[in-house]
Amino acid sequence: MELFRLAIITLKINARDFGFWFWMVIYPLLLATMFVITTQNITGSDSLDDITIGVEDENNYYTILSEIEILEVEILNKEEARTALENEEITAFIDTDGDMIVASSGLDETIVSSIVNNIHQVIESDVGFQHYDFEQSYVDTQDYSAHPEVVMFFSLLGMLSFYSLFSVMEFLTKLQPNLSHQGARFYASPTNKSQILISNVMASVFMGLLANGMLIIFLMIVYQGALFDQLFTTLLLILVGNITGAGLGLILGVLPVKNEGFKTTIGILVTLFFAFSGGLAGPFLRQAVIENFPLLHRFNPIGQLTDTMYQINYMANYDNYLPTIILLLIIFVISVIIAIVALRGQQYDSL
Amino acid sequence: MIHVENVVKRYKEVIALDHFTFNAEKNEIIGLLGPNGCGKTTAINCMLSLLTFDSGEIKLFGKPVNPNDNDIKRRIGVVPQELALFDKLNVYENIDFFCGLYVTDKTKRKQLVEEAIQFVDLDKYRSFMPKKLSGGLKRRLNIACGIAHQPELIFLDEPTVAVDAQSRNFMIEGIKRMRENGATIVYTTHYLDEAEELCDRHVIMDNGKSVAQGTLTELQNSMTTEGSLKINFVETEEAVNAVLKKYPSISRIEKKNDNFYITFISSDEKLSDFLKFIDEEGLTYTELTSEKPSLSDIFLELTGKELRD
Numbered sequence A: 001m002e003l004f005r006l007a008i009i010t011l012k013i014n015a016r017d018f019g020f021w022f023w024m025v026i027y028p029l030l031l032a033t034m035f036v037i038t039t040q041n042i043t044g045s046d047s048l049d050d051i052t053i054g055v056e057d058e059n060n061y062y063t064i065l066s067e068i069e070i071l072e073v074e075i076l077n078k079e080e081a082r083t084a085l086e087n088e089e090i091t092a093f094i095d096t097d098g099d100m101i102v103a104s105s106g107l108d109e110t111i112v113s114s115i116v117n118n119i120h121q122v123i124e125s126d127v128g129f130q131h132y133d134f135e136q137s138y139v140d141t142q143d144y145s146a147h148p149e150v151v152m153f154f155s156l157l158g159m160l161s162f163y164s165l166f167s168v169m170e171f172l173t174k175l176q177p178n179l180s181h182q183g184a185r186f187y188a189s190p191t192n193k194s195q196i197l198i199s200n201v202m203a204s205v206f207m208g209l210l211a212n213g214m215l216i217i218f219l220m221i222v223y224q225g226a227l228f229d230q231l232f233t234t235l236l237l238i239l240v241g242n243i244t245g246a247g248l249g250l251i252l253g254v255l256p257v258k259n260e261g262f263k264t265t266i267g268i269l270v271t272l273f274f275a276f277s278g279g280l281a282g283p284f285l286r287q288a289v290i291e292n293f294p295l296l297h298r299f300n301p302i303g304q305l306t307d308t309m310y311q312i313n314y315m316a317n318y319d320n321y322l323p324t325i326i327l328l329l330i331i332f333v334i335s336v337i338i339a340i341v342a343l344r345g346q347q348y349d350s351l
Numbered sequence B: 001m002i003h004v005e006n007v008v009k010r011y012k013e014v015i016a017l018d019h020f021t022f023n024a025e026k027n028e029i030i031g032l033l034g035p036n037g038c039g040k041t042t043a044i045n046c047m048l049s050l051l052t053f054d055s056g057e058i059k060l061f062g063k064p065v066n067p068n069d070n071d072i073k074r075r076i077g078v079v080p081q082e083l084a085l086f087d088k089l090n091v092y093e094n095i096d097f098f099c100g101l102y103v104t105d106k107t108k109r110k111q112l113v114e115e116a117i118q119f120v121d122l123d124k125y126r127s128f129m130p131k132k133l134s135g136g137l138k139r140r141l142n143i144a145c146g147i148a149h150q151p152e153l154i155f156l157d158e159p160t161v162a163v164d165a166q167s168r169n170f171m172i173e174g175i176k177r178m179r180e181n182g183a184t185i186v187y188t189t190h191y192l193d194e195a196e197e198l199c200d201r202h203v204i205m206d207n208g209k210s211v212a213q214g215t216l217t218e219l220q221n222s223m224t225t226e227g228s229l230k231i232n233f234v235e236t237e238e239a240v241n242a243v244l245k246k247y248p249s250i251s252r253i254e255k256k257n258d259n260f261y262i263t264f265i266s267s268d269e270k271l272s273d274f275l276k277f278i279d280e281e282g283l284t285y286t287e288l289t290s291e292k293p294s295l296s297d298i299f300l301e302l303t304g305k306e307l308r309d
Helices: A002-015 A018-043 A062-067 A078-086 A107-124 A148-161 A164-175 A181-188 A193-222 A231-254 A260-280 A283-292 A294-298 A301-314 A321-344 B040-047 B091-100 B106-119 B135-147 B165-180 B192-198 B216-222 B237-244 B271-280 B295-303
Strands: A051-055 A071-075 A092-094 A100-102 B002-011 B014-024 B029-033 B055-060 B076-079 B153-157 B184-188 B201-206 B209-214 B228-233 B250-256 B259-264 B285-291
Touching: A002 A164, A002 A193, A002 B091, A018 A148, A018 A193, A051 A062, A051 A078, A051 A107, A062 A071, A062 A107, A078 A092, A078 A100, A092 A107, A100 A107, A148 A193, A148 A231, A148 A260, A148 A283, A148 A301, A164 A181, A164 A193, A164 A231, A164 A260, A181 A193, A181 B076, A193 A231, A193 A321, A231 A260, A231 A301, A231 A321, A260 A283, A260 A294, A260 A301, A283 A294, A283 A301, A294 A301, A301 A321, B002 B040, B014 B029, B014 B040, B014 B055, B014 B201, B029 B040, B029 B165, B029 B192, B040 B055, B040 B153, B040 B184, B076 B135, B091 B106, B091 B135, B106 B135, B135 B153, B135 B165, B165 B184, B165 B192, B192 B295, B201 B216, B201 B295, B209 B216, B209 B295, B216 B295, B237 B250, B237 B259
Parallel strands: A051 A071, A051 A092, B014 B209, B029 B184, B029 B201, B076 B153, B153 B184
Antiparallel strands: A092 A100, B002 B014, B002 B055, B201 B209, B228 B259, B228 B285, B250 B259
16 A cells, blocks of 8 residues: 555656656657658658669560559660769669669669569569569568658657656665665655665656557557557557666666766666667668677667567567567566665665 | 764764764753764764664664664654755645655544644645745755654754744744653754753764763853853953953953953852952953853863864
């Protein structure tokens, strides 16, 4: 019963704190809005205008390429193609051998390259072109590069899940006589410190879920629910993320530093680092981290949370679901152990 | 009620408590006095088990202090020197929260919180956030948070610092009422007139030691100076000083307003000898009063007049 009383007081303290509303609600919603606006330009109709390409006269690819809706094909010789590429009148030029020449790299060039590669594969597989339907998609899922904003949104949700750490950190700092004036009162009282801590973790996780819930509702409204095919299991992941965030808050809270601003800065930097490398900065940085620092990605809690949310909602793939939950819970347990060891010395050498 | 014996507390090379010893009986107010940095707060923190100490013994309610002894903690109230409140909780909620650390029964707690609010006269402000309160009201709230559970032993660490005379007087009357209700109080302050009015006994500390302790009368009697004379001379200050300097057993001369306060080295000094001397020197006085040393005189005598850090 006492647990709930203390938890409700923590909720009151947080609910009356502008900092909470800004960092947990306004800031993520602003970020999400910004992502919605900026990523619309990537996938919007403007970028899917017809792409003009050149092919060499009597090129075998001409027939196939002409059938593809988004391509506008011109017949050019190599000289004309060079000039057209330099003047950016065409995106790419495909010679008689199927080799592609481009003047720069970009989304349009990537699309053409992908189509030409497909044609190469069809030729290699010895399937007649007449049997190949370029309009038909045999792939059931969509890839990251096609939906960069999705990774960013899941990463934002992952980062927000960890924001429960701030409330826990702030309260734990207040609990210690060497770090706050209230601490003397707490330590001189007969109340069980772990009970106070548990109540604070409970309240912080609840507030975190509330903030995540608001962001999810916002994204569901914007994308008409398309992002969350598996809402219940996504919420469960977010709950575990919040618990892990609270655990990290315990570690920050026991740091023997009086300045809460310093601890908050560390919290922001750590979560931003994990979130950016996990996908908040877009799929390209995330891919670079996976390729160059695979271990960092493997143990990046926000990165794993992001991947798993993406996988379950977009690929119906639960392979990483349990491992991610286990990883997050391990981080939480380690955090609790560190905090308890640090707090066990209930008397201080100096105050 | 409190038994502190030979407690030593070191911070590396600095000795914060140097064989500090004192006792307090039930239902008395003990003034823990001393200049800044003399070890008052360290002593309180050791008694509260917030600080470890190197050697010595501290017993509260007849039991050695132990950070895990909740039975002892339940009987203690703490009003720290600094305001220890939650900015986001109003007056009622702050008192209720800290009272709740001791009292879990909701009905009883509600009654205690109401009593505490009445005790510090914050009824009008019960829904105010601390930042909306004046300095004096915040101090009163700070006290209410520490005493709402009606403890038997209360540590008040400079509770009246930076408050106006009215609030101070109100708090002093409140602390007297706490004693009347049966509480034992350890009180630290720099306002010696306040301690003189409030405390039954005084412990004067300096450099981590107890340099004197007892009732005001006991302290006055233990001083080398029996007291001081307050004399109003007709002559100029320079002329009076020139004459008084010749008298060998004067330890201190102070001029306040129109009066000279003269303190003697020995308590055996005869007033008749001194009056004969000033008569022979040709000084004329209009008024003469013999005064016992105040707590402030005793304090300065024991701890010196040089400025402290």
